[in-house]
Amino acid sequence: MKKKMLYFILLPLLLLLAYKFLYSERRHFNLPPGPPSRPFVGHLHLMQPPIHRLLQRYSDKYGPIFSLRFGSRRVVVISSSSLAQESFTGQNDIVLSSRPLQLTAKYVAYNHTTVGTAPYGDHWRNLRRICSNEILSTKRLTNFLHIRKDEIRRMLTRISRDTHSDDGSSFTHIELEPLLSDLTFNNIVRMVTGKRYYGDDVHNEEEAELFKKLVYDIAVYSGANHSADYLPVLKLFGNKFEEEVKAIGKSMDEILQRLLDDCRRDKDGNTMVTHLLSLQQQEPEYYSDVTIKGLMMAMMLAGTETSAVTLEWAMTNLLRYPEVLEKARSEIDEKIGKDRLIDEPDIAVLPYLQNVVSETFRLFPVAPLLIPRTPTEDMKIGGYDVPRDTIVLVNAWAIHRDTELWDEPERFNPDRYDNGCGSEYYTYKLMPFGNGRRICPGAGLGRRIVTLALGSLIQCFDWETVKGEEIDMSESAGLGMRKMDPLRAMCRPRPIMTKLLIYKHFLFSKKHRFNLPPGPPSRPFVGHLHLMKPPIHRLLQRYSNKHGPIFSLRFGSRRVVVITSPSLAQESFTGENDSDSDDGSRFTHIELEPLLSDLTFNNIIRMVTGKRYYGDDVNNKEEAERFKKLVYDIAMYSGANHSADYLPVLKLFGNKFEKEVKALGKSMDDILQRLLDECRREENGNTMVNHLLSLQQQEPEYYTDVIIKGLMMSMMLAGTETSAVTLEWAMTNLLKHPEVLEKARSEIDEKIGKDRMIDEPDVAMLPYLQNIVSETFRLFPVAPFLIPRKTTEDMKIGGYDVPRDTIVLVNAWAIQRDPEFWDEPERFNPDRFSNGCGSEYYAYKLMPFGNGRRICPGAALGRRIVTLALGSLIQCFDWETVKGEEIDMTESPGLGMRKMDPLRAMCRPRPIMGKLQI
Numbered sequence: 046m047k048k049k050m051l052y053f054i055l056l057p058l059l060l061l062l063a064y065k066f067l068y069s070e071r072r073h074f075n076l077p078p079g080p081p082s083r084p085f086v087g088h089l090h091l092m093q094p095p096i097h098r099l100l101q102r103y104s105d106k107y108g109p110i111f112s113l114r115f116g117s118r119r120v121v122v123i124s125s126s127s128l129a130q131e132s133f134t135g136q137n138d139i140v141l142s143s144r145p146l147q148l149t150a151k152y153v154a155y156n157h158t159t160v161g162t163a164p165y166g167d168h169w170r171n172l173r174r175i176c177s178n179e180i181l182s183t184k185r186l187t188n189f190l191h192i193r194k195d196e197i198r199r200m201l202t203r204i205s206r207d208t209h210s211d212d213g214s215s216f217t218h219i220e221l222e223p224l225l226s227d228l229t230f231n232n233i234v235r236m237v238t239g240k241r242y243y244g245d246d247v248h249n250e251e252e253a254e255l256f257k258k259l260v261y262d263i264a265v266y267s268g269a270n271h272s273a274d275y276l277p278v279l280k281l282f283g284n285k286f287e288e289e290v291k292a293i294g295k296s297m298d299e300i301l302q303r304l305l306d307d308c309r310r311d312k313d314g315n316t317m318v319t320h321l322l323s324l325q326q327q328e329p330e331y332y333s334d335v336t337i338k339g340l341m342m343a344m345m346l347a348g349t350e351t352s353a354v355t356l357e358w359a360m361t362n363l364l365r366y367p368e369v370l371e372k373a374r375s376e377i378d379e380k381i382g383k384d385r386l387i388d389e390p391d392i393a394v395l396p397y398l399q400n401v402v403s404e405t406f407r408l409f410p411v412a413p414l415l416i417p418r419t420p421t422e423d424m425k426i427g428g429y430d431v432p433r434d435t436i437v438l439v440n441a442w443a444i445h446r447d448t449e450l451w452d453e454p455e456r457f458n459p460d461r462y463d464n465g466c467g468s469e470y471y472t473y474k475l476m477p478f479g480n481g482r483r484i485c486p487g488a489g490l491g492r493r494i495v496t497l498a499l500g501s502l503i504q505c506f507d508w509e510t511v512k513g514e515e516i517d518m519s520e521s522a523g524l525g526m527r528k529m530d531p532l533r534a535m536c537r538p539r540p541i542m543t544k545l546l547i548y549k550h551f552l553f554s555k556k557h558r559f560n561l562p563p564g565p566p567s568r569p570f571v572g573h574l575h576l577m578k579p580p581i582h583r584l585l586q587r588y589s590n591k592h593g594p595i596f597s598l599r600f601g602s603r604r605v606v607v608i609t610s611p612s613l614a615q616e617s618f619t620g621e622n623d624s625d626s627d628d629g630s631r632f633t634h635i636e637l638e639p640l641l642s643d644l645t646f647n648n649i650i651r652m653v654t655g656k657r658y659y660g661d662d663v664n665n666k667e668e669a670e671r672f673k674k675l676v677y678d679i680a681m682y683s684g685a686n687h688s689a690d691y692l693p694v695l696k697l698f699g700n701k702f703e704k705e706v707k708a709l710g711k712s713m714d715d716i717l718q719r720l721l722d723e724c725r726r727e728e729n730g731n732t733m734v735n736h737l738l739s740l741q742q743q744e745p746e747y748y749t750d751v752i753i754k755g756l757m758m759s760m761m762l763a764g765t766e767t768s769a770v771t772l773e774w775a776m777t778n779l780l781k782h783p784e785v786l787e788k789a790r791s792e793i794d795e796k797i798g799k800d801r802m803i804d805e806p807d808v809a810m811l812p813y814l815q816n817i818v819s820e821t822f823r824l825f826p827v828a829p830f831l832i833p834r835k836t837t838e839d840m841k842i843g844g845y846d847v848p849r850d851t852i853v854l855v856n857a858w859a860i861q862r863d864p865e866f867w868d869e870p871e872r873f874n875p876d877r878f879s880n881g882c883g884s885e886y887y888a889y890k891l892m893p894f895g896n897g898r899r900i901c902p903g904a905a906l907g908r909r910i911v912t913l914a915l916g917s918l919i920q921c922f923d924w925e926t927v928k929g930e931e932i933d934m935t936e937s938p939g940l941g942m943r944k945m946d947p948l949r950a951m952c953r954p955r956p957i958m959g960k961l962q963i
């Protein structure tokens with residue numbers, strides 16, 4: 046009670062204090078207006094990407110300068126050219142030349158000491174001087190022109206190789222984003238370190254992929270809306286975000302240190318780093334390793350994605366505006382001709398091309414909000430107070446679309462720059478590189494790369510949109526405004542390509558010319574991995590409806606080809622219970638799944654080791670349960686979409702998945718070794734293992750313990766779940782189709798009678814039972830994609846190239862439901878197999894056990910177990926569904942297609958059970 050009273054007194058007091066505090070700040074500062082905010086978070090909860098669009102809507106409502114709160118930080122947003130000019134001139138420019146402290150800058154950028162992140166002051170001024178005099182000076186840029194030219198030629202060659210057709214007249218489908226990104230990454234990384242990271246003929250693929258992923262992550266983690274940066278209180282909770290940023294910083298530093306050490310060894314190199322190392326020798330205190338790594342990082346972070354993304358948007362617009370493409374091409378053909386490739390000095394005579402680039406920068410600025418600034422002291426903008434430490438965002442994206450500055454701002458119109466106004470006219474209207482003292486020092490280089498690469502693409506190829514496809518114009522979240530859906534296009538080499546004869550050996554060397562199967566659009570870095578949500582076989586079936594019976598995907602860096610037709614599969618695989626009720630007429634509710642699974646597990650494990658693991662009268666219950674769990678886990682972890690298997694780069698992060706799999710392997714080996722040792726002690730046992738042990742005595746080098754354990758595991762993994770799951774699906778279908786159950790029972794009662802139990806040799810005279818099993822295998826293959834294969838050399842399937850080391854998935858699930866081969870494929874109809882066609886007819890249409898040389902060696906055993914068990918269940922019991930319950934048919938994820946919801950049923954013993962007295 047007393048406590049409550051206290052609250053009543055304290056609360057108004059607190060509110061009063063808070064009001065006074067806020068009121069005094071308001072009175073003291075004349076802050077820009079802004080939308081209503083929430084306690085604690087301020088406006089953070091509203092910051093859904095794309096943020097530049099949201100902030101443009103606020104500026105329409107609150108004016109060209111307004112304020113927000115991101116947690117405890119005040120934010121001021123500027124959205125007009127005149128206020129940008131006011132901010133970036135005179136004393137204001139100096140005051141506004143600092144950057145706010147951000148977690149990424151702390152942990153990735155050496156505690157805010159790099160040129161892009163350092164606060165305004167002597168250290169930053171020095172770094173800028175080094176950038177403009179030692180790294181990005183016109184002289185040094187010209188020095189590296191050969192790299193830009195070489196990388197552009199290599200890109201053109203790659204496109205040529207991918208699009209080369211014999212008659213030279215047809216268009217080919219290509220993915221542009223990876224090519225553009227490789228170009229700009231190589232360009233900067235080569236200038237900085239002398240290394241080629243991407244494409245053919247590269248240095249260290251794993252490190253290269255990791256680097257690209259880190260650049261991607263840093264852009265995402267530096268987005269303007271990361272709570273942890275603005276709600277310092279979150280840190281008290283052991284913030285995950287902060288941990289992740291730290292890990293990114295550590296990985297990045299490792300790469301940079303490695304690159305730096307490599308350059309140190311290679312003293313004669315002509316790279317930025319070797320130049321900085323020579324300066325280190327003169328001024329070792331100033332040019333420390335951290336300073337050099339900071340400069341490397343600034344170049345490599347700020348110079349790579351930015352240019353690639355701009356190029357992608359530029360090409361997107363050329364595809365959307367064919368008349369612009371045409372005009373740019375005419376200009377190039379006229380000024381450069383058709384015999385030589387456009388070169389950097391030519392850019393000066395190609396004003397329209399330059400205008401295309403400017404128009405791209407206007408509508409698609411890579412940094413739509415520039416990079417945040419913060420005033421080092423209180424300042425005034427537009428008559429309002431902007432207190433020190435406020436985060437200042439300039440919405441360049443909104444300024445670039447301001448109707449007061451631009452006619453029809455949404456239109457991509459390069460001609461608008463043909464107005465005789467000089468570049469100065471645009472200083473505060475068009476600012477893709479920022480403004481003021483902290484304007485991008487790489488603007489010259491960025492523009493050069495983009496313009497030269499774009500000109501080359503226009504000069505060397507014809508371009509068209511992919512037929513029937515609208516180009517998706519959505520923008521990604523994060524600091525850089527990427528295109529969400531990577532650009533694809535149809536492309537055809539122009540005659541000049543053959544004249545150029547660049548890298549001809551390379552272009553026409555057969556090894557590199559692949560006509561890969563088509564496929565859905567992919568994302569940078571991850572490829573299609575992010576799309577792989579289970580059940581994957583259904584997803585892949587939808588893809589095959591769209592892209593054809595053979596299509597390709599990328600799981601990270603691994604190419605995957607999926608086959609979904611019997612003829613292509615043929616092409617790939619040829620050439621080279623406790624139901625005791627007192628009243629026999631009552632149905633009892635039972636759970637079938639555990640019984641079926643005990644049956645098949647015991648069956649195999651007894652064969653292999655002589656032990657009964659499950660049910661009554663068992664050996665070692667704990668071990669048995671552990672074994673079952675391991676089998677389950679191994680199937681889950683072997684699913685086709687586990688990132689760690691396909692993105693080798695993830696392993697560098699001390700991958701959790703890999704650790705877990707290792708632990709699984711160890712537990713499994715412990716069990717196998719124990720079972721093996723027990724069999725060894727029991728010399729007279731009649732088990733598979735005893736037999737293998739006797740072979741071991743004859744050929745000890747060949748039949749090692751590891752080989753025997755491997756065989757045990759293969760049998761025990763492949764032979765247990767598979768049969769249990771098939772049995773469960775078979776029973777599920779009998780429950781759903783009582784007429785099928787009835788027909789199967791009549792067959793058994795007629796052929797076997799009601800006095801003895803069905804036995805294995807009987808199966809031969811029970812064709813309908815066999816058909817039920819086939820139909821179950823058809824609709825519910827336990828391994829819907831079989832088990833992934835890998836090609837050991839380049840091969841051709843369906844006219845397409847499948848390069849070596851590609852993962853090949855055969856979607857048996859989809860083939861077995863293909864309406865071309867099966868009438869009413871979704872219907873469970875065992876009679877479809879009584880058509881007189883022999884088993885050969887089905888070889889490539891029905892393949893629950895796989896196909897080719899690696900077909901399941903346990904197929905016959907599996908079929909026997911399933912058919913005999915199913916026959917026995919039909920013969921001995923009546924079956925019904927649980928009243929009022931729909932049977933859930935959902936499939937589980939993982940390599941084996943289990944039934945998600947374990948099967949339950951109502952069950953009643955038939956009279957035969959009494960006679961059998963088993």
Ligand code: HEM
Pocket residue numbers: 160161162173233343344345347348349351352355410411412415416417477478479480481482483484485486487488490491492495
């Ligand atoms: C299309 C290409 C590029 C675009 C659109 C771009 C854009 C930008 C923008 C908007 C800023 C922030 C400027 C501000 O705060 O006002 C910036 C800063 C920066 N950029 Fe670029 N950039 C590009 C290419 C490059 C290249 C090629 C390099 C170097 C190799 C580079 C290095 C930097 C650095 C070091 C900064 C930080 C400057 C500082 O804080 O003092 N950029 N860039």
